[in-house]
Amino acid sequence: MADKQEIYDVTIIGGGPVGLFTAFYCGLRELKTKVVEFLPKPGGKVSMFFPEKIIRDIGGIPGIAGAQLIEQLKEQAATFDPDFVFNQRITGFKRLDDGTIELTAATGETHYTRTVILACGMGTLEVNELNHHDASAYAGKNLRYTAEKLAEFQGKHVVISGGGDSAVDWANELEPLAASVTILHRREEFGGLESAVTKMKQSSVRVLAPYSLQHISGNGDIIESITAVHTETGAQEVIEIDELIINHGFTIDLGPIKEWGLDTEDGRIKADRHMRTNLPGVFVAGDAASYESKLKLIAGGFTEGPTAVNSAKAYLDPHAEKMAMYSTHHKKLVVQ
Ligand SMILES: Cc1cc2nc3c(=O)[nH]c(=O)nc-3n(C[C@H](O)[C@H](O)[C@H](O)COP(=O)(O)OP(=O)(O)OC[C@H]3O[C@@H](n4cnc5c(N)ncnc54)[C@H](O)[C@@H]3O)c2cc1C
CATH class of the missing domain: 3.50.50.60 (FAD/NAD(P)-binding domain)
Structure with a gap:
């Protein structure tokens, strides 16, 4: 009352x-x-x-x-x-x-x-979580849904899955400090500011588009590699990773x-x-x-x-x- x-x-x-x-x-x-x-x-x-x-x-x-x-x-x-x-x-x-x-x-x-x-x-x-049966086992370890603390990615091999403005921004922010940054996106067009997309494409960021994240593979504690697949040809690529960032919207x-x-x-x-x-x-x-x-x-x-x-x-x-x-x-x- x-x-x-x-x-x-x-x-x-x-x-x-x-x-x-x-x-x-x-x-x-x-x-x-x-x-x-x-x-x-x-x-x-x-x-x-x-x-x-x-x-x-x-x-x-x-x-x-x-x-x-x-x-x-x-x-x-x-x-x-x-x-x-x-x-x-x-x-x-x-x-x-x-x-x-x-x-x-x-x-x-x-x-x-x-x-x-x-x-x-x-x-x-609420973030859209990765739709993979093992995702919850790695969430909060080396599977993340935001790149909150950039310093944590220093010297790491990072894969970002997603093509929205946050994914593009994170790729640009991590590029100078990570050992490598790969971004994969299921469409060729990326969201966000044109200047940010241009900057990303002109940098050392490896852009895989149109690709989608097909599989994650790890030792139960951390993800060790991911498999990306070309959405049109079906060609597959296995990429070894230290960090996986998922940006599949919210x-x-x-x-x-x-x-x-x-x-x-x-x-x-x-x-x-x-x-x-x-x-x-x-x-x-x-x-x-x-x-x-x-x-x-x-x-x-x-x-x-x-x-x-x-x-x-x-x-x-x-x-x-x-x-x-x-x-x-x-x-x-x-x-x-
Ligand atoms: C990637 C990105 C970059 C941006 N950059 C800029 C920028 O550079 N400059 C700028 O001015 N703006 C920017 N924006 C926009 C800016 O974030 C928003 O305009 C701002 O956050 C709006 O503030 P808000 O408090 O109205 O809403 P929000 O930030 O959305 O906060 C609303 C809060 O309400 C809570 N809430 C919702 N429903 C309920 C409920 N039923 N019960 C209890 N709590 C509830 C939510 O959990 C949330 O915490 C950006 C947005 C994004 C996504």
Whole structure:
């Protein structure tokens, strides 16, 4: 029951970069805030896919590694001590008689809140694992689904299976430090920036396309070789490896949130210019949001988050100021 648990002013679903900054801004507006995240750590797609990549399109920050940006966002969010809950996927939404919203996680836990900000990207992220009977035996050893720590590949013979932008980026990043990098892709065309694909093709990266990964062979502890097969001729090649990186895409899904009665388009939640959804008291920010001229960048979410918070504040208190004061004027933030 709601009266037995704390009721928050705002519950942010998603602890990605936008959820973290939104939590900070909730603090500026003196809103009691909780962030619920499905993954065991914050950072969303940044932590999952490009922690070591340098992000260069956030105003005032000429370049920052993804992981460092998340560290700084965590520090900023902590200014006002929001509560964080990890390892919970929010699935259920119910409005109680007194207007309080009850959110339920897949694990069965409940959260009570007056408003919700959906900063859930396009949903929970799960990598598409290698479809091979031995894959689980080697996962986390020398079969990986991301190239999180580049230094671990120093001097190694690396095979990357996949042709998306992350696969191309990893090939380029690993090429200077690995003993060899081979990328195999079932189509001739690669995803990602043209300049990145050109750079990869002009480097020492060995490009096998159109090839697919047919077999992995190992000693039970590590994979020792893989078999690649030409998708048209059937020609096979056995390649000895130290590391295998699989980049076969990921599944991203709003899941049961789609059943809440929200207006959606292309897997995102429709927002008006106040970041309101069609459900009263439910707002949206970041990759989750859909509206005309939506900027699908972290910087876009850093505006939408505060707008959603201001809308939540107005929903809770129609007499409140429409916007926060400047952070430079905030009593907790002013350096004496
Ligand atoms: C390879 C790659 C490179 C990129 N490079 C750049 C770049 O250089 N610059 C840039 O600005 N942008 C870049 N982006 C885009 C950027 O990552 C996104 O715009 C940004 O991550 C959006 O942040 P978000 O917090 O809205 O969503 P996300 O990062 O997707 O985070 C959403 C979080 O919500 C959680 N979640 C979802 N559903 C639930 C639920 N039901 N319950 C609990 N938790 C839930 C997820 O687990 C996730 O952690 C890149 C993206 C990729 C894939």
